[in-house]
Amino acid sequence: MLLEKNRIAEFNGLHAADHKRKFDFVSSEINNVEEVLQKLIDFQVAIPSWALGTGGTRFGRFAGAGEPGNLEQKLEDVGLLHALNQSSGAISLHIPWDIPENYASIKATAAQLGLKFDAVNSNTFQDQKDQELSYKFGSLQHVNKAVRKQAVDHNIEVIKHGVELGSTALTVWLSDGSCFPGQLNFRKAFQNTLESLQEIYAALPADWKVFVEYKAFEPNFYSMTVGDWGQSLLYANKLGPKAYTLVDLGHHLPNANIEQIVALLLMEGKLAGFHFNDSKYGDDDLTVGSIKPYQLFLIFNELVEGMDARGMDHTTDLGWMIDASHNVKDPLEDLLQSVEAIMIAYAQALTVDRKKLNAAQEANDVVAAQEVLQHTFRTDLRALVAEARLRSGAALYPLQFFREQKLREQLIKERGSKTVATGL
Numbered sequence: 001m002l003l004e005k006n007r008i009a010e011f012n013g014l015h016a017a018d019h020k021r022k023f024d025f026v027s028s029e030i031n032n033v034e035e036v037l038q039k040l041i042d043f044q045v046a047i048p049s050w051a052l053g054t055g056g057t058r059f060g061r062f063a064g065a066g067e068p069g070n071l072e073q074k075l076e077d078v079g080l081l082h083a084l085n086q087s088s089g090a091i092s093l094h095i096p097w098d099i100p101e102n103y104a105s106i107k108a109t110a111a112q113l114g115l116k117f118d119a120v121n122s123n124t125f126q127d128q129k130d131q132e133l134s135y136k137f138g139s140l141q142h143v144n145k146a147v148r149k150q151a152v153d154h155n156i157e158v159i160k161h162g163v164e165l166g167s168t169a170l171t172v173w174l175s176d177g178s179c180f181p182g183q184l185n186f187r188k189a190f191q192n193t194l195e196s197l198q199e200i201y202a203a204l205p206a207d208w209k210v211f212v213e214y215k216a217f218e219p220n221f222y223s224m225t226v227g228d229w230g231q232s233l234l235y236a237n238k239l240g241p242k243a244y245t246l247v248d249l250g251h252h253l254p255n256a257n258i259e260q261i262v263a264l265l266l267m268e269g270k271l272a273g274f275h276f277n278d279s280k281y282g283d284d285d286l287t288v289g290s291i292k293p294y295q296l297f298l299i300f301n302e303l304v305e306g307m308d309a310r311g312m313d314h315t316t317d318l319g320w321m322i323d324a325s326h327n328v329k330d331p332l333e334d335l336l337q338s339v340e341a342i343m344i345a346y347a348q349a350l351t352v353d354r355k356k357l358n359a360a361q362e363a364n365d366v367v368a369a370q371e372v373l374q375h376t377f378r379t380d381l382r383a384l385v386a387e388a389r390l391r392s393g394a395a396l397y398p399l400q401f402f403r404e405q406k407l408r409e410q411l412i413k414e415r416g417s418k419t420v421a422t423g424l
């Protein structure tokens, strides 16, 4: 489904006066409005190809209607999101859920929709049909060299797909670990994994990065072989300059101080991948900002501070992606909510009074430091984010537009009500 530009312009026209009033008010509160707006316009968050269908749990999956049935339709969905907010200009493919069969036509479709190909993701956490050896007891860590080789070869295959599409990063998330005490020799599992990663690393093109994603638990419940940022950083450091840590917000034990983790990883120049979601209990993969918006802001605050300290480019030096699952919501509506939460938190982080915060820190003025952060967090910047959208040709209010224009209904008409997208 292609969206005609004039429909968005018409919608924006209807809301222009109301928006202008709100924007004028908020911009009078901010010093460097134009600079912040430009950063908001430039910022892009990738959408993973597996997030466009309804997700499930191990208990069941309640499929939605009008879900994309193939990769082209997934690209169309991301293109639709991007047309609505101009902040979702990239797609991240998961192999083998979405194997591109005809590179030229996939690339042409993406270009038409204004989309780039973000990091490619390998999958050695499931057995595929016709797969020779099983990953039941791990992949890159496996005690059997033949299994490790199969997993390494798969990753190299994924890099090749990525090269064809113009991706420049590989994300490796491993479910490797153990479920019971005694099952694994931790040191051997680490060494095997390192050796396997070294083989993958050696196959990376010169301008590529590899992101080593960690996760505290699940599907293994006793130990994970890349279980936290310390282990991920160990691998990344041992691998070399093209290897980095990837932080996924849902992959920590409860109450972990994620803002401190990102600050230190940035300080070490080893943070390059980032997965957004929210969680209450574990890897819940909930809508970004739906449970802990203040924590999201604090994390963004450290991201901006840490990137600026190293002179990094906010848009290109980190790979931003939404990694969420939608069990009860329309995936496209959920993704629009997530992107909105990300943009608000980013806008807030950009408008923190750093001089004041720094002065408070240097004076051990704990109260003043808290005031600076909470003042920003409690300032409503939604009109600023909407203005960035208006200037880039997107809809002032994407979710409202999606609903009023009955876009899901149109997709159902096109694709039918019984489609099921590949993914989890």
Ligand code: RM4
Pocket (backbone or CB within 6 Å): 121, 173, 213, 215, 248, 275, 283, 323, 424
């Ligand atoms: C994992 C992890 C990976 C994602 C898979 C689908 O928990 O977050 O990034 O690719 O889920």
Ligand code: MN
Pocket (backbone or CB within 6 Å): 173, 213, 248, 275, 323
């Ligand atoms: Mn992830």
Ligand code: MN
Pocket (backbone or CB within 6 Å): 248, 250, 251, 283, 285, 323
């Ligand atoms: Mn996850």
